[in-house]
Amino acid sequence: VSVMQSVMETVARFLSDSPPDPLLQQHAYVGRSLDRVDADAKVRGEAHFTAEFKVAGLTYAVLVHGTIAKGSVSEIHTESAEKAPGVLVIITHRNMPRIKTPPIVDFNNIGKGFALSDLPIMQDTAVHWDGEPVAVVVADTLERAEYAASLVRVEYDVATPNVSFQGMKDEAVVPPNVLGEPSEIKIGDPDTAQREADAVVSHIYRAPRYNHNAIEPHATIAVWNDGQPAVFDSTQSVDLTAIHSPTSSISKRKTCGWSRPLSAAVSAARSACGITRRFARQRQR
Amino acid sequence: MKNFAYSRPETAEGAIHLISGQANSKFLGGGTNLVDLMREHIEQPDSVIDITGLHSQGIAELPDGGISIGAGVKNSAVANHPLVRTRYPLLSQAILFGASGQIRNMATTGGNLMQRTRCYYFYDGAARCNKRNPGAGCDAIGSFNRMHAILGASDHCIATHPSDMCVALAALDATVHVAGPSGERTIAFQEFHLLPGDTPHRETSLRPDELITAVHLPPLSFAQNSRYRKVRDRASYAFALVSVAAALETEGGTIRNVRLALGGVAHRPWRAYTAEAAMTGERATPQTFRRAADAELASARGYGHNDFKIELARRVIASVFSELSGAGGVQ
Numbered sequence: 001v002s003v004m005q006s007v008m009e010t011v012a013r014f015l016s017d018s019p020p021d022p023l024l025q026q027h028a029y030v031g032r033s034l035d036r037v038d039a040d041a042k043v044r045g046e047a048h049f050t051a052e053f054k055v056a057g058l059t060y061a062v063l064v065h066g067t068i069a070k071g072s073v074s075e076i077h078t079e080s081a082e083k084a085p086g087v088l089v090i091i092t093h094r095n096m097p098r099i100k101t102p103p104i105v106d107f108n109n110i111g112k113g114f115a116l117s118d119l120p121i122m123q124d125t126a127v128h129w130d131g132e133p134v135a136v137v138v139a140d141t142l143e144r145a146e147y148a149a150s151l152v153r154v155e156y157d158v159a160t161p162n163v164s165f166q167g168m169k170d171e172a173v174v175p176p177n178v179l180g181e182p183s184e185i186k187i188g189d190p191d192t193a194q195r196e197a198d199a200v201v202s203h204i205y206r207a208p209r210y211n212h213n214a215i216e217p218h219a220t221i222a223v224w225n226d227g228q229p230a231v232f233d234s235t236q237s238v239d240l241t242a243i244h245s246p247t248s249s250i251s252k253r254k255t256c257g258w259s260r261p262l263s264a265a266v267s268a269a270r271s272a273c274g275i276t277r278r279f280a281r282q283r284q285r
Numbered sequence: 286m287k288n289f290a291y292s293r294p295e296t297a298e299g300a301i302h303l304i305s306g307q308a309n310s311k312f313l314g315g316g317t318n319l320v321d322l323m324r325e326h327i328e329q330p331d332s333v334i335d336i337t338g339l340h341s342q343g344i345a346e347l348p349d350g351g352i353s354i355g356a357g358v359k360n361s362a363v364a365n366h367p368l369v370r371t372r373y374p375l376l377s378q379a380i381l382f383g384a385s386g387q388i389r390n391m392a393t394t395g396g397n398l399m400q401r402t403r404c405y406y407f408y409d410g411a412a413r414c415n416k417r418n419p420g421a422g423c424d425a426i427g428s429f430n431r432m433h434a435i436l437g438a439s440d441h442c443i444a445t446h447p448s449d450m451c452v453a454l455a456a457l458d459a460t461v462h463v464a465g466p467s468g469e470r471t472i473a474f475q476e477f478h479l480l481p482g483d484t485p486h487r488e489t490s491l492r493p494d495e496l497i498t499a500v501h502l503p504p505l506s507f508a509q510n511s512r513y514r515k516v517r518d519r520a521s522y523a524f525a526l527v528s529v530a531a532a533l534e535t536e537g538g539t540i541r542n543v544r545l546a547l548g549g550v551a552h553r554p555w556r557a558y559t560a561e562a563a564m565t566g567e568r569a570t571p572q573t574f575r576r577a578a579d580a581e582l583a584s585a586r587g588y589g590h591n592d593f594k595i596e597l598a599r600r601v602i603a604s605v606f607s608e609l610s611g612a613g614g615v616q
Contacts, residue, residue, distance in 0.1 A: 067411030130411075146286055150326050208518070 051219035069161035086144035314396030350504035356395030375511035395497035442485030452548035478553030507534035525549035
């Protein structure tokens with residue numbers, strides 16, 4: 001039982017009974033058995049995932065990943081990759097459009113959008129982590145893009161990384177909030193309570209590493225119809241994706257660029273990944 | 286993936302002829318490992334010879350009571366075959382503990398024998414690896430090596446063989462039937478996979494121009510009292526940290542016959558002859574099982590992150606045999 005839950009239960013005990021909020025009934029999905037809108041299609045194998053949408057003239061982007069944990073790119077040799085069959089463009093920090101640094105998680109200004117990380121994406125030569133994308137190869141088929149990506153050769157100035165959790169503790173700061181919740185909750189006087197307790201159990205509990213595997217992170221389709229971008233993506237948050245899509249920053253079109261056709265496209269992609277269409281419909285209104 | 290030539294012969298002779306004539310060729314079975322490795326630029330064959338059209342698809346009973354499994358038989362077909370399920374339950378269990386339903390439907394018997402380690406440094410083109418680049422060095426030694434070997438490793442390589450099926454085959458004394466330009470031969474399972482030594486890029490005793498045609502299992506009556514236990518970080522779709530394939534026959538509380546092989550601990554499926562010798566003729570008690578496990582693991586060596594595997598292997602061995610003896614064994 002979380003602290004928040006205990007607090008809410010305590011508060012609820014002292015609240016007088018009042019008639020339930022009628023809006024609660026109107027939108028009461030919690031606790032109801034609901035069929036997913038795409039359940040039948042998924043069971044039949046007919047649900048479309050992002051990568052399965054048919055788009056004319058599709059090209060394919062393959063990432064070239066950095067191979068050092070810290071340092072900088074001193075040279076990127078793209079000549080032989082550029083000459084490989086089917087290659088259309090190779091993007092590196094040299095020709096990557098500049099991206100505005102996004103604000104970090106800010107639930108109070110959600111409409112302005114935010115990112116979970118402000119690490120730059122191919123904006124300069126700096127390398128921050130092992131596996132960081134340092135180039136993108138675009139070609140007419142996935143196989144040709146993969147092959148050309150294998151021809152890109154990168155040289156580095158290698159710096160010494162600090163990859164120890166303990167070793168980074170001195171630099172750690174307490175964040176102002178954690179997903180909108182206070183990062184520290186104190187009730188009563190725990191210091192005194194611990195000091196005066198008959199017995200104190202002190203132990204560090206370590207959790208194994210868990211990885212949240214998002215659905216279909218490898219596929220996003222971007223289409224420009226008459227200069228208007230549309231994006232197919234599997235995402236939990238259509239609005240935030242729309243605000244932050246590089247397509248809007250590259251084309252200097254702000255959030256208004258995400259018009260009805262785009263929402264329809266995103267809604268299709270969303271139903272593909274099995275998230276209820278309800279939110280997408282709201283967006284279309 | 287780089288460009289390669291593709292052919293699909295219809296006979297074993299045709300396949301052998303093709304692979305003998307082209308350097309840097311690979312046979313393609315279900316492709317569940319080879320294609321991954323090609324996409325990662327680890328395997329870069331100039332020529333891929335698809336052998337899924339060969340007539341090596343059947344499972345048949347042999348005159349001596351054993352069975353023959355064609356090299357092209359899918360893992361799922363082996364696991365679900367009545368002869369396998371009734372006579373060699375540990376083999377069926379081992380296969381079903383591996384990979385996923387979709388992968389087992391594609392993966393072949395021969396391909397399972399030929400699959401390569403999942404060592405992360407082997408897969409990481411930026412890391413040093415003596416398998417990929419003989420003489421380059423081994424980044425697993427002294428780095429993250431939770432999944433790595435504790436038995437039979439060398440200063441050149443501490444990778445493990447990833448197969449579950451092969452651990453059961455090792456326990457069952459299978460033989461591998463192969464054909465090459467100069468005819469057919471059989472390889473004892475114990476001699477099929479190699480320890481790394483100073484040539485970790487050599488993984489099997491199969492010659493470059495030889496084709497696996499079948500795997501034979503000799504009859505083993507007490508294999509009916511057998512078990513495969515796989516211990517891993519999650520309950521499904523993960524490689525073994527330690528696995529145990531075991532069969533036991535007792536008579537009046539005394540161990541008559543025993544088979545034991547370990548997975549996830551060595552460069553090859555590890556047949557535990559030392560433990561078997563320590564158990565045979567002894568009373569089937571937890572003490573005996575623990576003593577036998579200690580004897581087998583006496584030569585084990587941890588590399589840091591995988592130190593836990595030594596005690597884990599001892600405990601899993603003792604636990605599986607306690608179960609098998611509790612089940613009564615074959616009287």
